Every structure is written in C-alpha cells, then in structure tokens.
C-alpha cells in the first residue's frame with residue numbers, strides 16, 4: 001500500500017552491530033525507512049527488536065555501523081567513548097525521533113499537557129505559547145483533547161499510550177519509533193491505540209514499529225523485517241513475509257503468533 | 268506545689284520566649300536547608316560509579332552518625348577557635364557554631380533519605396527523557412529532582428522534627444533558644460512545672476503546625492493517586508513545564 005509513497009530515506013542503517021558484554025545481539029543489520037513508510041520489526045522475544053529500535057535513537061550506542069537520519073550520518077566505532085560521536089549530536093538525533101514505549105513512560109509528575117510540551121520547550125526551544133497550542137491540537141488528534149489537565153495516573157492505559165504518542169509527535173519527528181505500543185494494554189484498549197497509529201501511518205508519518213500484532217502489521221506496513229538470531233531472517237512486503245514466509249524460522253514464528261494473537265482494528 | 272497559671276501565661280506570651288522560639292525555628296530551618304544542600308550531591312556521589320567518592324561519603328556518614336550531636340556542638344563552639352583565629356572573630360556566634368554542628372550532623376542522615384528517593388524514581392521515565400534529547404542536567408531538574416523530592420518529603424519532615432528538638436542541645440553553648448531561656452528562668456524562679464510547660468507547649472505548637480503543613484504539601488504534590496493529582500511542583504522547583 002505505502003510503497004507508492006516511498007521517497008527519500010528517512011532512516012538508513014548499514015551493518016549495525018551491537019553487543020552487551022559477550023552477547024552479540026545485532027550482527028550486521030541493514031534497514032531503510034523511506035519517507036512516509038512503515039517498517040515493522042517482528043521476531044521472537046529476545047531477538048533484538050528493542051535493541052535495534054533503541055540503537056536508532058541512540059539510547060544504545062552501537063558497536064559499529066552507520067546510522068543516517070534524514071541524511072545526517074553517524075559512523076560508530078565501538079572502541080571510542082560514545083562510539084566516537086559528539087554528545088550534542090547524539091541529543092540532536094534523539095530529539096528528531098519520537099519514541100513510544102511499551103510502558104508509556106509518561107512523566108508522572110507532569111500533567112498530560114506538560115508531558116507533551118516538555119521536549120518542544122526544553123529541548124527544541126519552541127516558545128511556550130506555541131508549544132501549548134500545538135499540544136492541544138495533538139491531544140485532540142489522538143482523541144484525548146479533554147485530558148490535558150490530568151496526570152497520567154488518572155488515565156486508562158490506552159489513553160496514556162495515546163498521550164505518549166502525542167508527546168512523540170510534539171517534537172515534529174523525522175520518524176516515530178514504536179516499541180510494542182500495545183503489549184502492556186488490556187485487550188479491550190488495544191484497538192484504540194492501533195487506530196491512532198494507523199491514522200498516523202495513513203497520514204504519511206515515517207515509522208519503525210515493533211509489534212506482535214501481525215494482523216495490524218499486515219494492514220499498515222510498507223515493509224516487514226523478521227529478526228532472527230541477530231540478523232535479518234527475512235524481509236519484504238507484509239503480504240509476503242506474513243502470509244507466505246520464505247524461511248522456515250519465519251514461517252514458524254508467524255504461525256505461532258497468528259495462533260495466539262487475534263486483535264486488530266475493526267474497520 | 269500547685270500549678271500557677273500566671274507564672275505559666277506570662278512567659279508564654281513574653282518577648283523572651285517568642286524570640287527564643289524564633290531562634291529555635293530559624294536554627295532548625297537553616298540547619299536542615301544546609302544539610303539538604305550538601306546531602307543531595309553526596310547522595311548523587313553515593314549512586315555514582317566512583318569507588319573512592321563512595322568510600323569517602325561512607326566514612327563521613329559513619330563518623331557523623333557515631334558521634335553525638337552534643338559533642339559536635341561543644342566541639343564547634345569550644346575547639347574550633349583553637350584551630351584558627353577566624354573562629355575567634357565576632358561572626359562566630361553560638362548560632363553559627365550550632366548551625367555548623369547541626370548541618371554536618373544532619374547531612375549524614377539526610378543523605379540516605381535522598382539516596383533512597385533518587386533510586387525510587389522510575390528508570391523508564393528518565394529513559395524517556397533521554398530518548399527525547401534532554402540534557403542530563405535537564406533530566407535531573409525536570410524529572411529526577413521533582414519526583415525524588417516528593418518521595419523524600421515525608422521522611423524529610425520526620426528528620427526536621429528530630430532536628431528541631433536537637434536544637435535544644437545548643438543550650439550547652441548558651442544559644443538563646445527555647446531550652447536555654449527555660450533553664451535560665453527555672454534557675455532563678457524554681458517554677459519548674461510552669462516554665463517546662465511553656466517550653467513544651469512551644470515545641471508542640473511548632474511541630475503541629477509543621478505536620479499540618481506537611482500533609483497539605485503531600486496532597487498538593489500527589490500525582491500518584493488517581494483521586495486528586497497535585498499541581499505546582501514544577502513551579503516550586505523552577506521548572507517551566509506546567
């Protein structure tokens with residue numbers, strides 16, 4: 001579906017290697033996310049999906065490889081501190097990607113509005129008034145415009161995750177990174193979050209999405225990457241990877257996932 | 268033998284006792300403020316990876332916990348002037364000596380409260396701030412500090428109450444706080460019941476007012492219960508996000 005929207009690559013990863021102590025989690029990953037595309041990472045637990053996502057916004061510093069965000073290339077050399085990359089450049093990359101976490105990770109002492117304006121105001125230097133105005137618009141867009149004065153604890157999980165999506169959108173990111181955004185939700189709250197993510201995908205926002213919702217992945221993805229044992233086990237259009245996997249490992253994974261998870265956005 | 272109400276009421280509303288109460292409160296507030304100021308960096312040091320720094324702070328805490336506050340009062344008032352002429356000048360009053368003794372002593376207790384509070388802050392929220400490109404100092408000011416402060420509030424108020432009562436030790440160095448003026452009054456009048464009751468009432472009122480203030484503060488900065496989440500801590504701590 002979204003292959004037609006493909007343009008300039010927003011995220012380009014080449015030969016990414018990341019290890020923790022002696023465990024090499026990523027053994028040379030390539031990834032391209034074209035502008036407006038949705039790249040979905042699937043794979044069994046522990047296959048390195050979160051690690052890859054966290055490498056993209058440098059929450060983890062890769063051992064080696066290249067990451068380019070919108071043309072700005074970072075080359076990592078694991079022998080140097082912070083991979084040989086300037087901390088200011090690291091923060092700039094981070095503030096250009098909006099991350100959505102499995103457990104929302106909203107700042108619990110701030111209201112929803114404060115959560116949404118914090119990064120624009122304090123990191124990007126957006127004038128307060130402007131940030132507030134934008135935040136209200138974003139909260140309306142994710143369907144919780146009336147919750148701006150609430151604290152996170154007062155919201156349901158689904159509302160919190162939508163607030164977290166608004167927070168990620170508030171920095172006008174080059175891309176959104178989702179790490180299992182619905183895995184911590186009660187089943188009845190999953191669809192409201194997936195609906196927001198789908199709207200964003202259809203609105204042309206570039207995304208890298210880690211999810212176990214394979215039915216949803218098939219609907220929104222431009223490309224699916226199956227991570228297996230530290231490498232890309234299989235990649236291709238969603239209909240191919242999720243319906244007709246070419247490798248035995250991917251076939252087994254897809255079959256077991258479809259067997260256990262059925263939720264999706266009802267049309 | 269009977270309780271003389273006049274002897275009780277006269278000092279209760281006298282300038283001498285009110286001023287003494289003021290000195291007591293001022294000393295406790297100033298000492299706790301100083302102790303918090305130096306114990307926050309110490310708590311961060313204890314959490315840091317540097318082994319030498321951790322060891323030094325451990326020694327500090329061990330020493331100041333082991334030695335009675337009374338001894339520190341006497342030491343700072345009587346012994347410091349022997350170390351350096353600076354402590355023989357007019358600025359070095361009993362108030363200053365008592366303040367220093369209480370600060371260094373209280374910091375040793377406050378550091379553990381701070382450390383526990385800092386460690387209790389949700390890692391995921393700190394990570395989220397990192398992911399959005401906040402500078403480490405911004406993360407501390409905007410996320411870690413406000414949350415840790417809220418967690419540390421109840422034990423810190425407890426500490427303050429203990430500290431408030433410990434100011435009475437400054438009577439040994441003649442600081443004109445509540446216990447000193449009480450002792451001076453009973454020494455000449457022998458009206459023990461009345462004057463002790465006056466002092467007791469002053470302490471009771473101060474601590475009661477403080478306790479009321481504490482529960483107000485706790486409710487105001489309560490963002491952990493669904494019923495009523497508080498407002499305004501960001502403003503209190505100088506953060507602009509509101």
Ligand SMILES: Nc1ncnc2c1ncn2[C@@H]1O[C@H](COP(=O)(O)OP(=O)(O)O)[C@@H](O)[C@H]1O
Pocket residue numbers: 020025043044045046047048049050051052
């Ligand atoms: N901070 C860390 N320290 C050590 N090992 C880690 C760390 N984070 C992840 N790992 C390990 O890396 C592997 C991949 O983890 P992760 O990327 O979280 O997988 P996934 O998200 O696909 O479930 C796992 O074996 C995990 O135990």
Ligand SMILES: [Mg+2]
Pocket residue numbers: 049050051179180
């Ligand atoms: Mg994961």
